Amino acid sequence: MKSSDTFLSVSRRAMLSAFAAVAALPALFPAPASADLAGDPLPSWNDTASKKAITMFVERVTKQGSPDFVPEAERIATFDNDGTLWAEQPMYSQLLFALDRVKVLAPLHPEWATTEPFASLLKGDVKGALAGGEPALMKIVVETHSGMDSVEFNQIVLDWIGSARHPITNRLYTEMVYQPMLELTAYLRANAFKTFIVSGGGIDFMRPWTDKAYGIPPEQVVGSSGKTRFELRDTKPILMRLPEIDFINDGPGKPVGINAHIGRRPIAAFGNSDGDLQMLEWAKGVGGVRFALLVHHTDAEREWAYDRNSSVGRLDKALDVARAEGWTVVDMKNDWKQIFPFGSK
């Protein structure tokens, strides 16, 4: 299938960029001081304070004998996904996935023609459908993400992510990833960090493609979830996806999700919105050298510019806390040489 070939080739490209960063790194370990000689692990980052803060943190916690040294097993780094690792404008990809699913499933649900939020959606009125707020949104997500088993859902996601296009750039969603963040995750892994995604997005919506897109395997993805039930279909064991929310991994839910899935506190956390505030607070909330970073979307030309008043990826309180606490705030426009692997919006 063409779409799947394209997906694979995009992913390969992303992986290769990541590997390129890694390839330059091994020399770092025997002689951390000669890092620059061995090549820049973060070539898409300008030489600004953000980049310096990242590399200084990594050098401090990885230097044997340093008072700030952190054993490899404890080098846990957590990344938000939407707006931190890939673009979230003009709408979360998972919502677009859900809207596409509504269209696919509509023939099986004649009642949707007269039931909100589906009726509005099917008339193409997304704004009207979402006027119902979070309950409407939850209804859409629950209805479109349940009623099949886990293997079937996995395939549905793979088919969609391999063919659906971003409404503005017309790129595959897996192309809408941030090149500097690919380099950053690879740089951390090359320094023996274990990288996790900790997202408000659906855990089973992300897992089918995060390894290819970011080098982060399914067992290192934490997200929101629906309930599943073990059943025997004839004699075959399946996990049926139920129309019931299990856990919302957002805001104060993120430290809860981190504790449930990882059982260790991250020493570095990366986000971009108020939904990431508590994760960053949790990472910073103990002694020792800890790192917290917010991606601030400041580049309307190459990406999008938004913060305090955005309905998607609102960054308000967390920005104030970050500035008060001296966390690293990435100014996308000035800190990033390149935005996407393909360039700019």
Add this chain to the structure above:
Amino acid sequence: MKSSDTFLSVSRRAMLSAFAAVAALPALFPAPASADLAGDPLPSWNDTASKKAITMFVERVTKQGSPDFVPEAERIATFDNDGTLWAEQPMYSQLLFALDRVKVLAPLHPEWATTEPFASLLKGDVKGALAGGEPALMKIVVETHSGMDSVEFNQIVLDWIGSARHPITNRLYTEMVYQPMLELTAYLRANAFKTFIVSGGGIDFMRPWTDKAYGIPPEQVVGSSGKTRFELRDTKPILMRLPEIDFINDGPGKPVGINAHIGRRPIAAFGNSDGDLQMLEWAKGVGGVRFALLVHHTDAEREWAYDRNSSVGRLDKALDVARAEGWTVVDMKNDWKQIFPFGSK
């Protein structure tokens, strides 16, 4: 502290046994056929059918170019804990932990003197307390595992596991681990498997010590859980443990827990009771070479002998399924040369 020294030394011993098995292994990779020449990775296993089934499975899935070859990333192995990795007789260790906690907490709960199941417990009548069945048990677990934050609970578990003694052998619980299973987990890891614990026991009861005892880090432990809530205590972020069950990771819950935490299906699963049946079915429930093993407790002299009628670790239906399906059933008495690192009960 003496108790903590002892814990560390026991753990070190367990780790060393595991490492000893690993140390002999690297030669396996370049030339799998010469495994025996390089040393036996499972020295505490007799040369019976069980051992042969394990090594044949590992050789098939790790041999490059073989039709049964499984890429390293997909080599997921899941292990039950109680009765599979360590002894569960005469009572689950976590229950003994909870009973000890009841005694510690009693002064703070004068009402327990007249409230069941606590009243019976405080009179030393464990049997009477547990006559209330699962609700009584849940009440004990919930009351003793909540009301503190995650960091405090972690320390409570570490203090207990470092000093509490098995009621029959008077050994530390971390000594009551099965030497052949330590070798097996190390053997799998040496063959690029990722080993997970998937237990009905409490996830936060296991995580503080599984890395030292088994070489399995916290992020690879799946278990039953209580709810937690993110809070700021003054300005310090904490995860408060609430008196509410979140998830019971037992029986049909095990595939659900595996899917939630790992997001991949194991290619090998190891258990010992009916509570592991669905996990083993899930592992075996797709095409390709898959491995399922039950530890059958048949050695009353060196350990304990129990199966169909046991109240702890009942093995009834799963034994029938295992025999009908040709799963590997370990006969502890005949298959294991040695039971515990220190010898026998």
